[in-house]
Amino acid sequence: MSEFTEDPYAPELGSFEDLPQNPQAGNDEDTVNKTGTTTVGIAVEDGVVIATDMRASLGGRFVSNKNVQKVEQIHPTGALTLVGSVGGAQSFIRTLRSEVDLYEARRGEDISIDALATLAGNFARGGPFMAIHPILGGVDDEGSHVYSIDPAGGVMKDDYTVTGSGMQLAYGVLEGSYEEGLSMDEASTLAARAVYAATERDTGSGNGVYLALVTDEGVDITGYDDFDDVL
Amino acid sequence: MQGQNQQQAYDRGITIFSPDGRLYQVEYAREAVKRGTASVGVRTADGVVLAADRHARSPLLERDSIEKIHKADDHVGIASAGHVADARKLIDLARRQAQVEQLRYGQQIGVESLTKEVTDYIQEYTQTGGARPFGVALLLGGIEDGEPRLFETDPSGTPYEWQAVAIGGDREEIQSFLEEEYTEEMDLESGIELALEALGSVSDEGLDASGVDIATVDVESEQFTSLTEDDVAERVDEFGLEGEDDE
Numbered sequence A: 001m002s003e004f005t006e007d008p009y010a011p012e013l014g015s016f017e018d019l020p021q022n023p024q025a026g027n028d029e030d031t032v033n034k035t036g037t038t039t040v041g042i043a044v045e046d047g048v049v050i051a052t053d054m055r056a057s058l059g060g061r062f063v064s065n066k067n068v069q070k071v072e073q074i075h076p077t078g079a080l081t082l083v084g085s086v087g088g089a090q091s092f093i094r095t096l097r098s099e100v101d102l103y104e105a106r107r108g109e110d111i112s113i114d115a116l117a118t119l120a121g122n123f124a125r126g127g128p129f130m131a132i133h134p135i136l137g138g139v140d141d142e143g144s145h146v147y148s149i150d151p152a153g154g155v156m157k158d159d160y161t162v163t164g165s166g167m168q169l170a171y172g173v174l175e176g177s178y179e180e181g182l183s184m185d186e187a188s189t190l191a192a193r194a195v196y197a198a199t200e201r202d203t204g205s206g207n208g209v210y211l212a213l214v215t216d217e218g219v220d221i222t223g224y225d226d227f228d229d230v231l
Numbered sequence B: 001m002q003g004q005n006q007q008q009a010y011d012r013g014i015t016i017f018s019p020d021g022r023l024y025q026v027e028y029a030r031e032a033v034k035r036g037t038a039s040v041g042v043r044t045a046d047g048v049v050l051a052a053d054r055h056a057r058s059p060l061l062e063r064d065s066i067e068k069i070h071k072a073d074d075h076v077g078i079a080s081a082g083h084v085a086d087a088r089k090l091i092d093l094a095r096r097q098a099q100v101e102q103l104r105y106g107q108q109i110g111v112e113s114l115t116k117e118v119t120d121y122i123q124e125y126t127q128t129g130g131a132r133p134f135g136v137a138l139l140l141g142g143i144e145d146g147e148p149r150l151f152e153t154d155p156s157g158t159p160y161e162w163q164a165v166a167i168g169g170d171r172e173e174i175q176s177f178l179e180e181e182y183t184e185e186m187d188l189e190s191g192i193e194l195a196l197e198a199l200g201s202v203s204d205e206g207l208d209a210s211g212v213d214i215a216t217v218d219v220e221s222e223q224f225t226s227l228t229e230d231d232v233a234e235r236v237d238e239f240g241l242e243g244e245d246d247e
Helices: A086-107 A115-126 A167-177 A183-202 B006-011 B024-034 B084-105 B110-123 B171-179 B188-200 B229-236
Strands: A039-044 A049-055 A056-058 A062-065 A072-073 A078-081 A133-140 A143-150 A155-158 A160-163 A210-216 A219-224 B039-044 B046-054 B067-075 B078-080 B134-146 B147-153 B159-163 B162-165 B212-218 B222-225
Touching: A039 A133, A039 A143, A039 A167, A039 A183, A039 B171, A049 A078, A049 A133, A049 A143, A049 A183, A072 A115, A072 A210, A072 A219, A078 A086, A078 A115, A078 A210, A078 A219, A078 B006, A078 B039, A086 A115, A086 B110, A115 A133, A115 A143, A115 A155, A115 B084, A133 A160, A133 A210, A133 B171, A143 B159, A155 A160, A160 A167, A167 A183, A183 A210, A183 A219, A183 B078, A210 B046, A219 B039, B024 B078, B024 B134, B039 B078, B039 B134, B039 B147, B039 B188, B046 B078, B046 B147, B046 B188, B067 B084, B067 B134, B067 B222, B078 B162, B078 B212, B084 B110, B084 B134, B110 B134, B110 B159, B134 B162, B147 B162, B162 B171, B162 B188, B171 B188, B188 B212, B188 B229, B212 B229
Parallel strands: none
Antiparallel strands: A039 A049, A039 A160, A049 A210, A056 A062, A072 A078, A078 A133, A133 A143, A143 A155, A210 A219, B039 B046, B039 B162, B046 B212, B067 B078, B078 B134, B134 B147, B147 B159, B212 B222
16 A cells, blocks of 8 residues: 655655665765846736846856756746756756646646645755755746745745846846735836846856746746846 | 456456456445445535434444544545545545655645545546555645635546535435535535535434534634534434434
8 A cells, every 4th residue: 555645845756765765976076066046026916027037057167058048947837946066956956847747747737836836845845955045936726926945945936036156246236126916017127137137247257148028928938148138 | 456356356356357448446445445334425605514323333332433534634525435444544545645745745635636645546546456545535635726626536546526426325315315405605604504404314313413523614713613412413413304203
């Protein structure tokens, strides 16, 4: 007979705990790719805008990739950013995608963004230390939502949120310019400006911007090497 | 399993189909359900009603110790028919799965999802060697996304959704009664009346309020509510369903 009750904190398919654990993994500054990163999420009436920079780095001293897409669709109307360890973030995204698909296949309706945030928080907390700090943004029957999910599983909802090494710089822009009732276009420009400020002064962020526009229609992700295209 | 009489072997082990494709042990488990007293579920526009016959075989038995209707979570109730001990195991599973949904997703479990958790579990006992099927049927009634839902589970592990349904002894008769009398426009109070009448329809002596258990989950509160014996007595009286000989 199967287990009477599944572990609510573990992924249903695969297991974070069962992954081969390299004692050096996550600590090796010279070989583990980090995103550094500035990721910005803004929730407005018509949807959610997410902006991310495009740089990956090694040891905070070397740019290991100049064309990274750090926002991925994980839900028909939801996206997650990659922040922190690239391997940890990619594994996290694969797991959440399969959970979202399984939920829909079984129940005939998409998981709500609130429930997905709770699930993501459980995984971040219940598994090994994945060294990630993503933003979850999405649209459901309740409206538009932006959450930050911290490495210890803390889940916080806000109208706008920033994570990554450039967060203070991006927040400086948002605190000066954010106002209620922004349109999707205005929010896109503001999010890009926030990432731009971070790329100018944070060594972990740079090389352009990806914008994800999430509405009840779906997720549209576009990359821009040149900030002039979006500011 | 290798008995001297090969022809009987397929009704000894549940993992064995008979030559005509039947699982005898599962069918015997359905008979076990019929040996239990009846339970009825009625879905109305503004809530679900669960009612169960729990008459005592001895006046010395404490009525409250006969468990037929259970709260699974704030918004879901479960009525059973058949083996009470088997029912308790499944109800505990349902209660735990309801909490797993809260822990995992931070939300209330849907009645359909909860039913399928239970039926998937029941199904394992129709296919696993060395086990016997559950000799119990359940009715799960509750509110999901603001809508009343009513499901049945049987010993094969098949989920069914109903507008109104009876399980247990006299199922066919009570079901025919429900099919005659049920209308979709019923409110909760009419649902309670229909459920009581349905249970009473197979009794020559009428209904004894202390022998009937009723619970509702209404759309407005989304809360499982058990009626007190006085509440039941009041309605039995109001609907003229009490026995004529001893009351």
